[in-house]
Amino acid sequence: MKTDEPVGPDAANHSVPPTFTFGEPLLTCTELVIGYNDNAMLPPINMVIRRGQFVAVVGRNGSGKSTWFKTLLGMIDPVSGTITRGHPEMRSAYVPQTSGIDSLLPLRARELTAWGRLRNWSFLWPFARKADRDAVEVALETAGAKAIANRPYRELSEGQKQRTLLARLIATEADMVLLDEPTAAMDAVAERETMQRLCVLARQRGLGVVVVCHDLEVAAEHADVLLFVDRETSAFVVGDARTVFCHPAFRRQYGDEYCHRAPEGPHRGSDAR
Amino acid sequence: MLAEPSQWQQFVDGFELFRDPLLCALLAGGVLGFLSVYVVLRRMVFVSAAVAQSAGLGVALAFYMGIHLGFEVEPVIGATALALLATLLLMMDPTRLRLTRESLLGLAYALSGGAAVLVGDRIAQESHDIQGILFGTAVLVTPEQLRTVAIASILVMVIHLWWYRGITFASFDRIGALVQGLPVRLLDGVLMVSIGVMVGVCARALGALPVFAFSTLSAIAALMLDLRLPWTFFVATLAGIVSGVGGYMFAYFFDFPVGGSQTVVAAMLVGLAMGARALIQLVQRAR
Numbered sequence: 001m002k003t004d005e006p007v008g009p010d011a012a013n014h015s016v017p018p019t020f021t022f023g024e025p026l027l028t029c030t031e032l033v034i035g036y037n038d039n040a041m042l043p044p045i046n047m048v049i050r051r052g053q054f055v056a057v058v059g060r061n062g063s064g065k066s067t068w069f070k071t072l073l074g075m076i077d078p079v080s081g082t083i084t085r086g087h088p089e090m091r092s093a094y095v096p097q098t099s100g101i102d103s104l105l106p107l108r109a110r111e112l113t114a115w116g117r118l119r120n121w122s123f124l125w126p127f128a129r130k131a132d133r134d135a136v137e138v139a140l141e142t143a144g145a146k147a148i149a150n151r152p153y154r155e156l157s158e159g160q161k162q163r164t165l166l167a168r169l170i171a172t173e174a175d176m177v178l179l180d181e182p183t184a185a186m187d188a189v190a191e192r193e194t195m196q197r198l199c200v201l202a203r204q205r206g207l208g209v210v211v212v213c214h215d216l217e218v219a220a221e222h223a224d225v226l227l228f229v230d231r232e233t234s235a236f237v238v239g240d241a242r243t244v245f246c247h248p249a250f251r252r253q254y255g256d257e258y259c260h261r262a263p264e265g266p267h268r269g270s271d272a273r
Numbered sequence: 274m275l276a277e278p279s280q281w282q283q284f285v286d287g288f289e290l291f292r293d294p295l296l297c298a299l300l301a302g303g304v305l306g307f308l309s310v311y312v313v314l315r316r317m318v319f320v321s322a323a324v325a326q327s328a329g330l331g332v333a334l335a336f337y338m339g340i341h342l343g344f345e346v347e348p349v350i351g352a353t354a355l356a357l358l359a360t361l362l363l364m365m366d367p368t369r370l371r372l373t374r375e376s377l378l379g380l381a382y383a384l385s386g387g388a389a390v391l392v393g394d395r396i397a398q399e400s401h402d403i404q405g406i407l408f409g410t411a412v413l414v415t416p417e418q419l420r421t422v423a424i425a426s427i428l429v430m431v432i433h434l435w436w437y438r439g440i441t442f443a444s445f446d447r448i449g450a451l452v453q454g455l456p457v458r459l460l461d462g463v464l465m466v467s468i469g470v471m472v473g474v475c476a477r478a479l480g481a482l483p484v485f486a487f488s489t490l491s492a493i494a495a496l497m498l499d500l501r502l503p504w505t506f507f508v509a510t511l512a513g514i515v516s517g518v519g520g521y522m523f524a525y526f527f528d529f530p531v532g533g534s535q536t537v538v539a540a541m542l543v544g545l546a547m548g549a550r551a552l553i554q555l556v557q558r559a560r
Binding site (some may be wrong): 010034073074075091093094096101102104105106107108111115116118120121123124126128147152172178237 | 313314347434435436437438439440442445446448449451452453454455456496499500501502505
């Protein structure tokens with residue numbers, strides 16, 4: 001199994017233990033051009049997402065983040081290039097925003113978590129198997145959502161909703177998980193807690209985690225790799241906080257403030273090529 | 274002098290006459306009630322209205338073809354075909370035409386309604402049937418209509434109960450289901466075709482108005498009670514059955530039109546559910 005070099009201490013990112021090594025490649029983008037109707041939005045993308053790696057995608061609205069995200073999810077075809085999965089049976093999961101689950105939907109946290117057990121054609125078996133029911137209970141327990149399992153999802157606080165969605169994520173037993181602004185409706189404390197939980201999940205379960213995030217400081221604090229996308233300047237920058245925040249395309253959009261505050265540190269975590 | 278038998282006695286004595294329409298109302302109400310949970314939670318209430326309206330146009334066209342073109346088409350075939358066509362059109366991505374879903378719905382509803390009136394004008398001898406399909410005339414249901422509704426109901430319920438987990442996941446968290454490898458297009462297609470077929474065959478037998486009521490108000494009543502999702506489906510099915518059968522009985526005993534009565538009973542169930550919810554909240558607060 002190919003691994004990265006051991007990660008050194010980095011003030012910009014204290015979520016990675018010094019001895020942690022990223023695992024096998026889960027997803028490899030090779031000369032990947034994203035866009036709609038054969039119109040490229042960004043330059044060709046080359047990068048690898050590995051087991052245990054936490055990738056935060058940042059950029060302004062309309063920058064191409066969602067298009068890249070949807071391309072990774074297989075919802076839209078790339079204009080050109082390839083996305084290679086680490087192995088054919090690789091499992092992916094998607095976590096919507098807490099507000100992405102319709103507030104009218106009369107779902108309990110346990111039912112929502114149980115959806116995580118459905119994969120491909122497994123719904124043809126009309127009842128949940130015992131193994132699935134057990135996995136749901138373990139997932140609820142692990143995510144700290146056991147106490148709220150029978151409560152309607154819509155009545156939960158943002159933090160509790162996020163715990164429920166994390167339980168579903170655990171229940172999927174996915175190798176790679178993609179989260180679309182998971183902290184969009186949260187206060188600062190809940191946001192930090194959620195990001196920390198995601199870091200722990202990435203490390204302990206060897207998940208590849210890709211998060212679309214608008215809070216640049218939180219992204220820099222937790223992610224192993226930042227990915228800045230900007231359609232206006234045709235930029236796709238991958239690297240640590242300093243590399244990204246000090247890139248001219250980033251500074252053009254967000255100013256110099258983030259670059260000045262970005263800590264010095266070795267570049268690590270990314271396989272941008 | 275013999276006393277006139279009570280209305281109930283008359284109903285019991287003539288039950289054979291009422292059996293088929295009651296069975297039809299039970300099946301249509303139940304299955305459309307079940308489907309109504311998807312219709313309401315997926316914000317497709319007006320899809321149901323537009324599809325029902327299209328079914329009306331389908332019946333009108335079937336009569337028109339028989340009378341003016343000498344080409345016999347069963348009205349139920351016309352209703353189902355047009356209902357399915359409307360469903361498939363409404364499944365299309367409207368943004369490709371730079372339209373919103375609401376615009377497309379408005380177009381489908383207005384076009385099929387207007388066209389039904391125009392076609393109806395040219396088949397005056399069958400105008401009663403057109404009125405019937407638009408506003409409901411479930412007084413008499415032919416054995417063929419009952420058979421069609423029964424077959425469609427059984428098929429739809431079997432597939433929906435069997436695929437319940439997949440259809441609910443794909444319906445309420447499309448992207449999640451897609452990423453987890455579920456055949457979302459197929460599941461979506463099954464749902465939409467189920468709605469199209471049931472609305473088509475039931476609109477021919479009962480009329481568009483009660484069909485619209487069963488396929489929307491049943492879920493609204495069930496959702497008021499804030500139950501778990503499977504129970505919501507169960508209560509919506511029950512509400513559809515009560516609206517269909519209860520509405521028919523109400524029409525019989527109080528001498529009202531059947532379609533209108535079924536619709537009003539469905540609306541009354543929503544009122545009842547609202548009252549029950551208020552009561553539950555009151556009790557919860559008191560605790």
